[in-house]
Each structure stands twice: as C-alpha cells, then as structure tokens.
Amino acid sequence: MSAGRRLALALAVLGLALLIVAALALFLGSAGLSPRAVARALAGQAGADSMESVVTLQLRLPRVAAAALAGGALAVAGVAFQGLTRNPLAEPSVLGVSSGAAFGVVLAQIFGLGLSALQALGVAVFAFAGALLAAGAVYLIARVPGGLSVQTLLLAGVIVGIFFTSAITVLISVVDFNRLGGVVHWLLGNLAPIPPASLALFALLALAGFGLILKSARELNLLALGEEAATQLGVDAARLKQRVFVAAALLTGTVVAFTGPIGFVGLVVPHMLRGVLGQDNRLLVPAALVAGAVFLLAADTLARTVVAPAELSVGIVTSFCGAPFFVYLLRTRYRASL
C-alpha cells in the first residue's frame, strides 16, 4: 500500500475514533443528564437557559473542543521534538518546554492578563516566549559538536524543567495569592471551559504550528540521516531546525496558555502510532493530530467521571499513564541506544 493510501486509512480510522470519544464525552458527566436531554440540547431544541442546554453547550462542548485541540497539538509537538532531536523520548514535558511555557503564563497572570480573547493572545505570547526560552536552554546545554547527545538532552530537559518549576513557585510565593486565582488548579493541567473567541484563537495558533511541522515532515525524515547527509541531499538543515523548533514551541506554549501543562501526551501518542504506521513523519504528523485529540478526550472523560461528582485534573491522568510508559520505553526499547 502506498504511503498516501496508508495515511488516508489511518486518518479515517482515527477520525471515527474521535467521533465516538467526542460523543461519549458529550453524553457522560456528573450532571446526570439523560442521553435524550443531551441530544435535545445539541439539536437546539432545549431552551437556552435550560439545565441540559447550559451543561451540554456551555460546559461540555467547549471542553471537548479544548481537549481535542490540546491533545492534537501536544502529540504533534512530540513528533516534532522527536524528529528534531532524533531522540525517541523527547517530548514537551520531558524536555522542560512545558514548564518554561507555564512560567510565561504565570508571569502573564501577574501582569493581570485574563481570559478574554485579546488578553488570551497576550498570555499565549508569554507562554510561547517561555517555551522558546526553555527549549533554547535545553538545546544549548545538550549540544555537542556534530549533534545532540541523547542522554544529556534528557537530563538537560529535567534540569530546565525543575528550574522553571522553582521559578513559578517563587512567583506564586511573592505575589498576592488572590491575584493568581486558580493558578494551582491550572498548573495541574486543567480543561476548564474556554470562551468561544479564545477557543478560536487556540485553534488558529495550534493550526499554524501544525501546518509548519506538516510542511517540514519530509525533511524531518531526511534529518534521520544526520545533519551533514541531509544538507548534502539539499535540505537547508539550519532553517529546517529553526522552523520545527519554533513551531513545536508554539504548539506547546499555546496548549499551556489555554489548558495548563499537560504531560506525556507527546510521548504516549506518537509511540503508539509508530508501532502501527512506522517512522515516516509524513504519516505521523497528521495522524498524531487526530490520535492526540482522541487520547486527551478519553483521558479527560476519565478524569471527569472516575471520581464523580468530584473531578481530577486531566494532567494527573496523563501523568499516571505517561510516567510508567516512559519507564517502559527506557527499560525495553531504547536501552541499547541510551
């Protein structure tokens, strides 16, 4: 089967899975609505102020959209960081990039930026800058002549992550806590409903990052030959690395700005896809967008229902899956290369 056909098939299967999980997420929840009531609200037949309408359209639907966007963006960022560093364990949270973005967001909140669309753009800019800063620091620490050291990269990511987490703690300690309403809950990765205008901004930024990485997918494959060989094949390696680096930081920063640092999605989803689709980034990047959405929607639905009527943060669910998964990969598949 040609690569194009395999991609179409994978997207069809994943798209179907996304529909099913999204439907589940809309119909399940602590409000105890009957499926018929939810359907009525979705069809616009319930009154605008009715309970089923408010819960379905103003709480659950935006949350489903945010989860799908965040999951897709994080999974694509994972594929990008893995291709860029030629390190199978690279991922926004492992590399400390999420922590850098979170630092940017806390800083933005101290400056008083909130959730209206324009202010959300400001928060996203801060998060993007933080992500770039953290990723740049990791890159500089791990760079050796001729490439990136695999082990040093992971260590540098951990160290940079710890540094920015400490910086966040300092900010929270010195600033009046009331000005940082909900920041602790947000720091755990939290898919609170986002206003429609902000949601549109979220989608736009995520799409921009995704587009840049998709455009670079074939060149990312060539980078597996090594930077020198890729250059000799006609790839402008320096420009490619800059472009993918900025795009992956944009995806990470955007997700952190709107939903908080949700870990390990960029590790778990790409690896499951690699098992089925192989290593071709031209298949992985688009598939990761949809599969990431499926994964985070499922995780969020679990987070909302498993301890109902209370809720877990979705970041806790992904960390509970992701951390053991990371250890498993470290101990089995990549033992030889580390």
Next chain:
Amino acid sequence: MSPLVEFDDVAFAYPRPVRREGGFTLAGVSFAIEEGEVFSVIGPNSAGKTTLLRLLTRVVAAGRGEVRLDGRPIGRLAHAELARQIAVVPQDTPRPFPFSVEQLVLMGRYPHAPGRFFESDADRGHAAAAMEATGVRHLAALPLEQLSGGERQRAMLARALAQQPRLLVLDEPTAHLDLRYQAETAALLRQVNAAGGMTVLLVSHDLNLAAEVCDRVLLLGGGRVACTGPPAEVLQREVLEPVFGCAVTVDVNPKSGRPVVQVAWPVPSARR
C-alpha cells in the same frame, strides 16, 4: 569549457575547539575534476580528505579561495540545486536509522522536487532502478539496520544513484567491506562511470583501490596537495614515503599494469 569541479587556492580551518577533536585545516588547495573521469583523493588519516569533501558539498564554506561547479561558485547555488549535481555516499550509515531500504533510497529523490509531500510514481521508478543496479532490490522492505555491512553500503550507494547526480562522491567506500564486496564496489564504480557517464570522486586511504579504478589521483598531505596525476605518477615510493611517514614498496599488478602499494614491513631480526 570549465571543468566540472574546480578548487581554486582554497584554504579552510575549523574553529579551535573542533580542531582539537579531529577537524583539520587545508591551505592553498587547487585542482580540477573533469567531466567523465574517475578521480581520487588519497592521503593519510587527518590529511584533510573529509574536509575537502565537506567544502565541495557546502557543509562548510571555504575561508579563502573558491570552489566552483561548472565554473559557478558553489556558494551561489541553492542546497537542492547542488544536491541534483553532487551525491555523496558517506563513510558510515547513520544509527539509529528507523527507515527501510526503499524509504532510504527514495530520500535520494528529494532534491528533484523538494516541495513534493509524497514521492511520485516516477520517483519510485528511479529508486527501483537504483536498487536494481546495486543489487539490493530484494531487500527493499527491510529496515536498513538489519542489513549486513556490505548490503548497507550498497543501499547507501543506491540512494546516491537515485539522486541522478553528475558527480558521485564516495567517502571511504571500502572501509567496512570484506574482499568480495571491495571487488564488487570497484566493478560497480567502473560500470556507473562507463555506462552512465557519471563522474566519480573517490575519497579513500585505500591506495590500491584508487590505483585500480582511477584516471587521476590527488595525494593530500598535511592539508596541502602533495601531488596530482595518473596513478603511476603519484603512487611512487619517493612521493608516498614523505607524506605517509613510513617505508613503502611499490609493485606493478601484472594483470592491469597499475601500481600496487604495500607497507615495507620491517623484518624482525632473527631470534637469538
């Protein structure tokens, strides 16, 4: 008409920290490679052979002087344009490398249409022909990492042929190969050159391979051109010994009439 490749008084030095880790300097290097010939750059380890290759493929830029392709300075060519003219078979295959042989060979089609997302049927046809030519077509679906050293080398050669270059550059092509594959590689180079009219540049410290397959040889020593000419002229005891810093003997291959170079092993004194 200008030669295919021209080095004009090229000098190059790596920045200091890299130099200590094995980067070397070149000074006043001038030579030309004519279209259609098999040319070889030989010399001891650390003579600057790999640096010369990097200058030619624009991985690094010359500090002084100019490298020209068809009379045009290569600094003015886009990377993809250069890759349509020059293909390199590197010394080592990358590891880890997660792609199959066919995916590897298809990568050689990139410079011909960098904007294309998936390769076209024509690209797949070129890749198949290249794999056929180097005898790896039956391995197409296997991961490169599962191949033996000789098979990997031929897969890398197929990738370079799929690039359809005018100049094929090979960096130490026989370094990891046993005798049979060395012979096959030499035969394949001759065939590519004779049938396809491809110019070949061989970078190697295998003097005898260079002597057998090359029209002209350039001997590099300490970052300078020590001697250029036909193998019989360059591969002489008086020329080689000062550059390599050891005693050699040069014989003649009775079949091909080409020189054969050997280390003049010191004979151990008789045991008492």
